[in-house]
Amino acid sequence: MKITIIGTGYVGLVTGACLAELGNDVFCLDLDQRKIDLLNSGGIPIHEPGLAEVVARNRAAGRIQFSTDVAASVAHGDVQFIAVGTPPDEDGSADLQYVLAAARNIGQHMTGFKVIVDKSTVPVGTGDRVKATLQEALTARGVAATFSVVSNPEFLKEGAAVEDFMRPDRIVIGHDKTPEGEKAAAMMKKLYAPFNRNHERTFWMDVRSAEFTKYAANSMLATRISFMNELANLADRVGVDIEAVRHGIGSDPRIGHSFLYAGAGYGGSCFPKDVQALERTARQYDQDLLILRAVEAVNDKQKLVLGQKVIKRFGQDLSGQHFAIWGLAFKPNTDDMREAPARVLVRQLLDAGATVAVYDPVAMEEARRVLALDLSADELARVRFASSPTDALSGAEALVIVTEWKAFRSPDFVKIKTLLKHAVIFDGRNLFAPDAMVDAGFEYHGIGRSI
Ligand code: UGA
Numbered sequence: 001m002k003i004t005i006i007g008t009g010y011v012g013l014v015t016g017a018c019l020a021e022l023g024n025d026v027f028c029l030d031l032d033q034r035k036i037d038l039l040n041s042g043g044i045p046i047h048e049p050g051l052a053e054v055v056a057r058n059r060a061a062g063r064i065q066f067s068t069d070v071a072a073s074v075a076h077g078d079v080q081f082i083a084v085g086t087p088p089d090e091d092g093s094a095d096l097q098y099v100l101a102a103a104r105n106i107g108q109h110m111t112g113f114k115v116i117v118d119k120s121t122v123p124v125g126t127g128d129r130v131k132a133t134l135q136e137a138l139t140a141r142g143v144a145a146t147f148s149v150v151s152n153p154e155f156l157k158e159g160a161a162v163e164d165f166m167r168p169d170r171i172v173i174g175h176d177k178t179p180e181g182e183k184a185a186a187m188m189k190k191l192y193a194p195f196n197r198n199h200e201r202t203f204w205m206d207v208r209s210a211e212f213t214k215y216a217a218n219s220m221l222a223t224r225i226s227f228m229n230e231l232a233n234l235a236d237r238v239g240v241d242i243e244a245v246r247h248g249i250g251s252d253p254r255i256g257h258s259f260l261y262a263g264a265g266y267g268g269s270c271f272p273k274d275v276q277a278l279e280r281t282a283r284q285y286d287q288d289l290l291i292l293r294a295v296e297a298v299n300d301k302q303k304l305v306l307g308q309k310v311i312k313r314f315g316q317d318l319s320g321q322h323f324a325i326w327g328l329a330f331k332p333n334t335d336d337m338r339e340a341p342a343r344v345l346v347r348q349l350l351d352a353g354a355t356v357a358v359y360d361p362v363a364m365e366e367a368r369r370v371l372a373l374d375l376s377a378d379e380l381a382r383v384r385f386a387s388s389p390t391d392a393l394s395g396a397e398a399l400v401i402v403t404e405w406k407a408f409r410s411p412d413f414v415k416i417k418t419l420l421k422h423a424v425i426f427d428g429r430n431l432f433a434p435d436a437m438v439d440a441g442f443e444y445h446g447i448g449r450s451i
Helices: 010-021 034-040 051-060 069-076 097-109 126-141 161-166 179-196 207-238 242-250 271-284 292-302 304-313 340-351 364-374 389-393 414-418 434-439
Strands: 002-006 026-028 064-067 079-084 115-118 147-150 171-174 202-205 324-325 355-359 383-385 400-401 423-427 443-445
Touching: 002 010, 002 069, 010 026, 010 051, 010 064, 010 079, 010 355, 026 069, 034 064, 034 423, 051 079, 051 161, 069 097, 069 383, 079 097, 079 179, 097 126, 115 126, 115 179, 126 147, 126 207, 147 179, 147 207, 171 179, 171 207, 179 202, 179 271, 202 207, 202 324, 207 242, 207 292, 304 340, 304 400, 304 443, 324 340, 324 389, 340 355, 340 364, 355 364, 355 389, 364 383, 364 389, 389 414
Parallel strands: 002 026, 002 079, 026 064, 079 115, 115 147, 171 202, 324 355, 324 400, 355 383, 400 423, 423 443
Antiparallel strands: 147 171
16 A cells, blocks of 8 residues: 655654555655655664664665655655654643644645544544644645545554554554545555454544543553552552562453553653643543542652662762762663653752763663753763763762663672672662672662562
């Protein structure tokens, strides 16, 4: 099938590459010339395992092209995916200007039937706005072409995006019950047929319900995390190991094991933004989502917990003290630092007077960029960007682990002990067994494990 993808961010690029891999003829549009130049020269603007190989293979096969040409992009795809950003507005609601601009562009150029797919995470009712915007552009041109707007939210996780797309646990498609809507549904069914061969993974619903499903999924996952983080803080006080509790409750199939890890708080471009946006939607309908407000508040507090543990152990005034931080990305296998807990920790330790050495296996370049925005020049001078995990440790009082990269899971503890001034580890992701750490001669502070 001939597909156009508007926006080459995480979702757009992964969707485009994977649909090309399935044999479709894909046209990726982005208005950022530098991004398109990079993609056309074989580069990939994001760190995502496996993505570069899929893009390269399909470029070589002529199944994927990258361009800034709007008219050509509209002419190309029978199905037009809108996968542009929906950053939070000042009030927390999703900013739809890029989504609506994409709809306008399609309306300004299309001549025949098109399926418009909202892939971006968009609030309930956006499908209607996309429809109205596109129709307005068509009417202004006096063109009578028909179209249908479909909602097909994406559930891929950064760091596992290609795998998630190629092996989806569900495909959610919202469409209208009109003749155009049914035609669009038939085209979507054909497009996703390769995923439904062994068993049907598609859930068909109306557009609004599909839009809502995405927010409900992310909000539910964020709720589980905040719930566990809150219990972990209590576990710390009452002498309970939250990891044992996680196993104990996760084995109940009604609860399940995933997304029950207490830690340094959730970050990234999705959970914080989507929880806020759903709260905002509720407020517009005069409803206060009490649970989600708490989820957000708990998460904001949780990002401070690691730093508070350091301060409790080393004192309110950390002047003259130096700390090693392992892990800056909001989670492993990405260089993304949006809403990353490490940013809060760095700020907290610097505010208390400390200096820090930071290390991340892939996010160093992003860390330099982001910390330069977060910090003043004086503060930035108190951050050393280390060249390796070991390099970060030299002369530090203690090690603080914020992201659970594989490379940090079985480190050389003897070396760590030699390089640190004190054998103290603050583990924001509960990577190690507290008993084993004590046996290895460490003072170990996990999250919810002060047993
Ligand atoms: C999330 C969802 O998991 C995807 O299904 C969704 O498609 C995506 O948002 C999106 O809306 O685009 P992502 O933000 O990439 O994916 O990352 P997650 O793996 O969900 O992790 C989010 C945050 O939660 C991370 O900071 C992670 O460290 C934290 N987390 C996750 C925990 O603290 N505990 C857990 O048990 C799981």
